[in-house]
Amino acid sequence: MNQILNALPDIPRLYTAISEWVACLVYLMSISCRKPPKRTITVLVVGLGVLIGVQYWAGSLPIAFWIFSMCVAVACMYSIIMLASSMQALTGAYVLARAFVLAELIASLHWQIDSFLRPPTSTIHAPASIALLVAIYGGCGFLAWWGERRNFGVGDIDPPGRSVFIAATISVVTFAMSNLSFVSTNTPFSGRVGLEVFYIRTLVDLCGFALLYAQQEQVRENQASAELASINARAYSQHREYMRSKENLEAMGRLAHDLKHQIAALRTEIDPERQSRNFEELEASIQRYGSQQHTGNPVLDVVLSTKERICADSGITLTVVADGSLLAGMTPIDVSTLFGNALDNAIEALKKVDNPDRRLIKVALFSRDRFAVLQIDNTYASHLNWKANGELATTKRDNVLHGYGVKSIRHIAHKYQGEMTLRAKDHWFHLCVLLPMVNGQLKPTAASATL
Template identity: 45%
Template sequence: MTFDVLPDIPRELTGLAEWAACMVYVLLRQQRLRPSRLAVLSAVALVVLVGVQVGAGMLPLAWWPVGMAASAACMYAFIYAAARLPVKDAGYFCARALVLAELVAALHWQMHCFFFLRDGDMASPSRIMLFAVVYVAAFAVAYVVESRHFRPSQPLDVTGRDVASAAAIALVTFGMSNLSFLNASTPFSGRLGFEIFYIRTLVDLCGFVALYAQQGQRLQQHAKGELKAIDEILRSQHQQYLQSKRSIERVNRKYHDLKHQVGVIRAEVDPGKQASYLDELEATIKDVDTQSKTGSSVLDVILTTKHLECVERDVDLTCVADGSLLGFMTVMDVSALFGNALDNAIDGASRVEDPEKRLVKMALFARDELVVMTFENYFDGDVRTEAGQVVTRRSDRDRHGYGLKSLRYTAEKYGGSMTVRTDGDWFVVRILVPLPRDYVRTEQAERQIA
């Protein structure tokens, strides 16, 4: 045993470190409780964690793992009760909090014993000052470092494998860092005085770095998955645009030929049939002749296609658009932006039971050197949100729900932004994209606007 040679960390300080580590991760997430209730819960958690540590210190050495398991369970309960987290996410944070607490407690006690080993007064001002500086600085740095990986508005979405991996890292770190204090006769134990403290602090630091790297890798893989899904959406929308363009060209050629057949039909002997044929042909040609002409051939194809879709789904689509504003954007981005936005709006409006409210409005105009795009529609039911972001209502979330993310991705690609709001049963998507300084609209577009 090494306790006879060097003093171990007081149990009260260990409990305080565990509480502070839990608070770091609670503050990094959206809180489940109001500030006043959170303060009460935090005070109770502090008393419980310190009490569990003090009680565990009174147990025989053989019961040491049981005491630490009880402490970890209390940390988990505190994190789960204070932060708005699923069960798996709370376990993931508990593993990180355990390693962080061990690291800060070990670092402080190593410095404490180095400077004050011969000073028996635990309440001396210098000891209190060192404790305050190390704990405040260490947990503040940990909060800043971890905030790069954990944002309140960003869902964690951990899997069982992620939790198991984090728990394994925490258990190995905890066991190896305390091995020298339990048994000095193993090949991995330290036998010299301050060497034991150094080993413990170093092992805890390695464990914290390993957990930090694990989260970084998770975020990188998640970002790659989202980008891949968004890229597939962009390509899909572009392919739909190309297919629609070819279809519209074929339809235009067909009805252009039909115009020349009107004269032949007028030679029909039966006046009733003649009038019927003419009315049918003229109505069909009129629908084609009134296809969208916004100043952007890409947007024209998209709007014409979506208009035909709205007719089939009994949705009223109205739009006011200056397509010449989109000349600085690529064909793929225009088709992805308007294709996704209109798909979402049409899908939402088509679900409305009242036929009078199956309405979609789209606007595209310039204001203060910004291109403003709005997509509005009625909807039924509630809008589902998670961490402040709208999510898909479909059950297959791995394949759906990237429409709005694709819009935001495309807007931010051009230095813009996207906002979503609801007003009762009215859903509004607003996209702002700055006009490039060197962008000048074509003379043809200017004439069309005039």
């Protein structure tokens, strides 16, 4: 026996096209890297018409062209996703695999329920059938969007190539297994009765979608773990730099103090004007290395003093007005990481500024309405690469290893229940960190207090 008993009619081509369109809409609404609304709407409207046309065209072809026509429909879905978003090609393929399985699931589930509930004398154009179509397509689309927005709505979608391959494999296997009964009923995995065939198809599509959902959950967790590990590594690196700088500053302070006494003694013995002028230059040089910032926070003093020397060597003017007492409650490693990363980013940007008079950094730490406010402003010359979600992308070639400075700053801001904002205007880059104060101190969140 190689025929399906009591076979149900094929899913109408129009319904298949609508399910594919709904799946594209779900993922375009879930991701944060969409094109402007006007373009997205235009792509969706045109895309719906193209999908309907492709499905009716495929229906006029011999059954031997079934796989080919499915490939054309999938290509149309991919075009809709790519034209309405700013994703990379590989990322678009990853989203397409999920959208295709979702489209198969919605179409199969609706047709199975509709065929079971619809009276023999009724048609698919009856009001009850149309209402069921809207309810199932809309309900499934909403549930899928509600679940996927958590996976795709925050940050960039950047799945590894291996994950894209796995998603594509799951999609192909799901499609093949769910449609196996239509190819042959003489297999251990095929159904032989109409409703049974569609039950198998719906169940396999549901399992495929669940696998893809679980895969994205795992990818997201892996990325979050890798990002947190990189942030922590950068934090400890900044802290080690702070400890080394503290030791160097203490040693240089003692050296400067001793040299001042030696210079004073030499001045009494050497009278020529030229010799005196040389000693004055030497004293000024020693004074620069012996000076330190005094903000009221010893950790911040070390960080600012270290960065001040780096700025002086690089021809950068650093201006600081900071009340370090506002950082009471913040751990030393967070203080060094917060200010170290912020100033490192500013110094890196200013190294690309050719005009020495434009190499400026302004640091301000003050209180305002029960908030500690950190503002760091610096000029810049190179083009800023803003991502679609408003984040600033690194300008370094190795964007895998770099770009965690800003993430570290944001992580610390969130740790103390605050927020970080970035803004650029008139070739000035502005970083602002707003931290709420409780009883005059910064309080970390309970979840991050032990990190």
